[in-house]
Amino acid sequence: MEKFEKDAREMLEAIGGKENIAAVTHCATRMRFVLNDDSKADIKRLEAIPAVKGTFTNAGQFQAIIGNDVPIFYNDFTAISGIEGVSKEAAKSAAQKNQNWLQRVLSMLAEIFTPIIPAIIVGGLILGFRNILEGVQMEWLGQKVIDGVKQYTDSGQPIYNTIVDVSQFWSGVNSFLWLPGEAIFHYLPVGIVWSVTRKMGTSQILGIVLGICLVSPNQLLNAYSVASTSAADIAADWTWDFGYFAVQKIGYQAQVIPALLAGLSLAYLERFWRKHIPEVISMIFVPFLSLIPALILAHTVLGPIGWTIGKGISAVVLAGLTGPVKWLFGAIFGALYAPLVITGLHHMTNAIDTQLIADAGGTGLWPMIALSNIAQGSAVLAFYIMNRHDEREAQISLPAAISAYLGVTEPALFGINLKYVYPFVAGMIGSGLAGLFCTSFNITANAIGIGGLPGILSIQAKYMGFFAINMLIAIAVPFALTFMFRKIGFLTKAEDDAKKGDQSQVQAVVEAKKDAEAPAGTVVAIQSPLLGHAKNLSQAPDPVFAQGVMGQGLVIEPVEGELVAPVDGVVSAIFPTKHAIGLISQEGVELLMHIGMDTVNLDGKGFTAHVKQGDKVSVGDALISFDIEMIKAAGYSVDTPVIVTNQNDFQTDMTRQLPCDIKRGETIFTASKLS
Template sequence: MTEDQNAALGRAIFDNIGGPENVEKLIHCMTRVRLTIRDDSKIDFDKLRAIPGVLGVVEDETLQVVVGPGKVNKVAQSMVDMVGVKLGEEFPQTKGTTSLVDETAQNKAAAKAKYNRPSRFKNVLKSISNIFVPMIPAFVGAGMIAGIASILQNMMTAGQLDAGQWTQIIAVLNIIKNGIFSYLAIYTGINAATEFGATPAVGGVVGAVTLLTGMDPELPLKNLFDGQALLSGQGGIIGVIFAVWLLSLLEKRLHRWIPDALDIIVVPTISLLIIGLMTIFVIMPIAGVISTQLVGAINFVLHVGGGFSGFVLGSLFLPMVMFGLHQILTPIHLEMIEKTGSTQLLPILAMAGAGQVGAALALWVKLRHNHSVVEKVKGALPVGILGIGEPLIYGVTLPMGRPFITACLGGGIGGAIIGALGHVGAIAIGPSGIALIPLIANGKWLIYVFGLLGGYAGGFVLTYFFGIPKEELALAQAAKTAQQEKIEQSTPASPVIDSDQNFIFAPFNGEALPLSALSDDVFATGMMGQGVAFEPADGQLMSPVTGVVETIFPTRHAIGLKADSGAEILLHVGMDTVKLNGAGFTPHVIEGQRVQVGTLLMTVDLDAIKAAGYPTTTPMIILNTSDYQVVNVIKNGQIITGEAVLELVK
């Protein structure tokens, strides 16, 4: 039964008992919703019993609506949620014509709207995650290939591999790699359109516009702000996402304005023309202006030198990549190589990737119980170590927000180490990470490795202590709790005596009785299933089967077991003992624990139950009775624990 069906069942119960206004309070036990009614005359018992999902109705001090184990807690919770109270709390009485459920729903909606608005920042991060997560498998596969190609290329450039033998192999690997990385803007456009509700194919075209395909290099498009030539990819991935967001807004309006007969022709044409022009002549040029201004800032930082320069450049490189601003660094690299034989800028910038690796390791350790996060990190980490940062950036750290910032700062620490030690250069431009080691000039690769280790450590420490979002910690803690509740022991299952029949054993010393001897009609009539009852002689409740403890009711008066044979068993100690709220019951097992026949499940204070005025007679019910052809009671009268009392024939 889904949550919606549980809520529907709860609402149907309310409808036939006079509404929530006729209820003082609501609790539930192992099998039934228990309602304290204000006016019994408002209950329509015939319609209540006829509700699909209601197994029976018991009229007692409280109205008991039997819906069965497994469902009862969900149905009861949905009913109190409708009213806005907790289980066991008194229901408010309303005046006027507005129903309590409707009024509560209105109040809750207003409260959520006022106090629980998601921040714009969180919405942006969620959208970024939705855009890039589907691409992670491609990032990982292509990234591994790119990393291998980079190492081979760098070793060939350094003269450690024969060019004639390896050139074509490296070219083939790069062709495969370029299938995603060269056209990332297109994939981003498609996924962004899906996320924002625009046409995916049109979003892909908007992304492709930033590649400036078909532009004559001899006659480049000019930046309207400073007259400089536009570069392919200028504006970066963030520019593509922003452009596609504008596309979604425009398309939605055009769909409302354009007649259906013309929609398929007019909407994509106008959308592409307007957004394409804005992308080329507004979004990309703005990034170009920022790039131009940064050139002077970077040159200033480089002239200052030392650890300060290393920290600033290592920290800011990844944000520059996101906005497509790293293109301005290419001529600086080339000029350095031409004048000095190496670029001392590239090893520092490579530390940004090291910070991402350290941050990812911290997320893995801190959120290790959240398998979703761990799987993403495991896939992206090897690629990041090889110098391909997209999977870590877009799939792991950026969607979470804070880890991206601490990763950038970790990269700054690595950059500061290299900047402080100084004079570490690369003889050619290539990927970062360990793939850059063969290109380090003058045998100073060990300093570069120290920088990498510093970036790893900085990203790890900063993220571990300051970069884990609270909501991610909460999810990991919830996952840890769920795992702890499913304790698996290595006890082997007892063999089934016969393939067609199973035996259930006595859980108490005492007297075995037919179910009809019980005072509760739900159990006595077999409404919950067939079984047997016990009048216990002592308070030691033992397991009647070998299997798993599936449920221990919060008030501890009932336990559900799943036998290895498939039998689902309910042990309900006493009648109406839910009202004791756990007094007199001491469980010795937990949910998820494996047990054998004779394992002590619970110690029960029989005298305390009797003193409170409740019977101690305990039914043992086979909840999945319908799975068996016959449930035979094979022993009545005096019984000891471990004696067979039921035979189940499939």
Template structure:
């Protein structure tokens, strides 16, 4: 078999067969679950001729191969003696989900990711509102200010309701139950009781947990807390609510299950939350907030140097999810947060380093990738620049870390602090403005960003060794054997396989596609769940889950279409194929139908890359970002 030696090398460098718990594949990559990832030789794998890159995410060790991954997978299964598409380890078959850290990261990301966009948007509105007051554009007693403040503050006040939904969904319960629990926690009549009269008595008098008791529940004292804008209480409550709901779902007859299960669940979990879970979780959140602020106070400069410098590293390994909820908790329990403020400079440093690459590079592809990555970096989106340019070139990434660390130290020195959960990049700046108006902490943030940017630019420009290493960007995976050779390809017009909006490939949330390593092309945000043939040719690859397809056109172009991000995890759910691998297809023929609402409901991004995997044989012209209909011109190929 052609890929037997490659398979042997891959198995050896993931730590050997005994280190592999399971291996499956999607349309472009081998997805290993390893017993010990430290035994894998990641750098060796990355430097193999037939390996694009290596990625680690969600407990999976992903070896990105390209669109011939099915052949490599077969060789890996054969050489390793693994079970095809199945677990090779009983522990994995029983549903083991990785380390405690991986499970924690997965839990946090699952709860917070769905609301981060609107959370950042609300914070930005609050930040800009404070900015408008500080520069005299608005009066903080006027109606305009009040309405803008309501827009920005409403989400934070009712944050437990959103978290109730996402937490219940993540833990496997009914999301609306989580919302109802949270609604009870922020119910105005209960929140107003402490201000209406004297307490009945006081619990834990003389301790840090001293708590007045205003009401009782069947004689049991209830410690009323302020749960609006809280984070931890509703998450803990949702965790136990799922256990209760599942218990009643097993014992209550099906005929009355629809209303009795939620009724008994709410009757148990809400009083339990008010009496036990809520107070304990609130105290824990307050202690957590005080602990992080105290640690920051010991040395803001060192804290800034560490967090600023290593933030991009945290993002690479998903560890930043451990800090984001701490920051959100600080906002809700302390009213401010220094943690996320310390990473303000990193995106500007990255954008500046890429600007230096853009000026110095002689590589046409890098010239194309750099401008959108610079713009993304300025607005706080670092993945395209980090994975597509800085990391492959190595030195620019190191210089960005150094510059970001110095910027973080300056932010600590100036005492820059966030007062709302705002955006990233330039949109984070307004969140630093205190109620008194612009002060040295805000000016210090601007200085820190400028220093980090200038330093990153200068270091990369003069010492980046850019043109020596730019082949790291242009290396592409070995292409599968087809009947077409380089001399067989001809000019080709690729029409859009979808109706929707065209996006820049470098801006999508998948590093392998965004970097261009899997091919050149565009991405489409679909508005209709039908995929049509963009060319006439042969279906050379159709993944069993029907989420991705490869077509070799009559003119020799190899087109790869991947519907959505990570949709391989749906295991074919929501997809229906009208063709099979090996079929002859004609342009505009329907290939696959997919349920957009179902895919979105399951939490997956529908952004669909459309790339030419043998792009080195063509000069490629793509259309700009715009709305497009299926069969409209999408990509023009001119044979070299």
């Protein structure tokens, strides 16, 4: 058996069967389905599967969190289901039928930025490291001296050296690291235009060329120098003069929206010309008629418009971060970032962060994002500590907490916090408070980096101390609130209901065993649960049953596929595959009825359960329906042992001469309580 074969079979049934799946694929941690009918997915049953750490729906896709083993799970699932997986792009395309226009726009934005996020993170780490080398003044390195004069601030405080001031080696490292740092951020438009063409399925090399044409260091005035260059100098030195009109040679270093608009124009032009130019000459004309018009549009219309839009967005956000009610902006953004992750709207912050870095030299959003990661991680860590003795919850919550502390919150959000609500709210409150203090002290990051605890590396040196205090707020507040909410029962209904359902079933079995204290000599009549032909247990096809290893009783070959209760009692166990069921009678007789031999291999196909563990039943109540013909066609015997498993407490005695035909409800043997 493959590693996840059983779990994959259970998932296929719980998700509504093969016919309910329009497309299936997977990403780094999740199975992604496009379902024909989302309502057919049994969420509770899915989340009870050992391999599944949580479920959610986003961007038109139903997603089940598996973890790092998702490629193995995916292979087992496709093998069992017989469904050929599709690419992530194809699944996303299929999912668009479940999305409105806003969701499609946000989905496109997310898919454009996702491929370049690794580079942005690396750039953030590089800038964070350079930030420490050249920005953090350390008293133990001595006071800074220039030309023999000790340096002081305007307020008279000594200025101390940085690492690069006293170490030529680290000064060289710092200078060297600017090579990839500049490539990532100054030339970001190249990556954006490339990603747009990749997403749109057009020529990626043309996207790279167009991106370079937006940031050419030799041909264009660097975007960072525009503000300090006079209009006269721009007109004289940085203009293409066509006689009838002139176009400014302005670069778009680190600009996001101009690059997005230019990339989209290139992609749509290429798609248009592909449809209208014969294939025999398309190689010549399609690239030329796509690139040159897109380049003209970029430098005459789209670039200036995009620059204006980008400046406007960053100005509005910057006003919120630095304005008179910045504390309120921080509180709201900090609290609402986690809900944004659920909707997918959080991908917009990548573009805004990048624009803020270009326009203002840093971003105040990223610190709050990192703090939100920490807050949700702290909430789920508290949940883990409270539920560490629950094996399943512990297996999900501890890795989710670690993941959130490292900046990836989906396992925490969808596996625990959203599922049980109160940890999610505790995390939102904690990140809201952290966001409030974040904006109150103008904490700014140099760049986007890794979220969570490592996010401190991206913070500008002068704000690192304040950010460390905010990290403590984001850790302590959600952690304490999660415990408090659980203790006072605030928003705990979802968890209580889930545990109540599980515990009530187990409790019913426990109480049934405790109450079943029949005196010695008590005789319990066991009635036939089936219509069919009764035989001695020794004639069971399986030697484990035939030799009485499991208990004493008989075997029935049914002629109708209806199994009913042979006693009054409680359902003590029902197998997930529904091929076997256990009962405890009111007198304490423990019965096992196993429909067929090796029918566990059918994985529940052909079986329908009418009861669940913990249910009370009376003689004649329907327990399980099964398809006799299907079982036989699959090559399995339908002989059904009916046995008393606690044979040390009860002695069985046949009341009929075997073999014989038997009807449902007829007494087939008795069980007598031993001393």
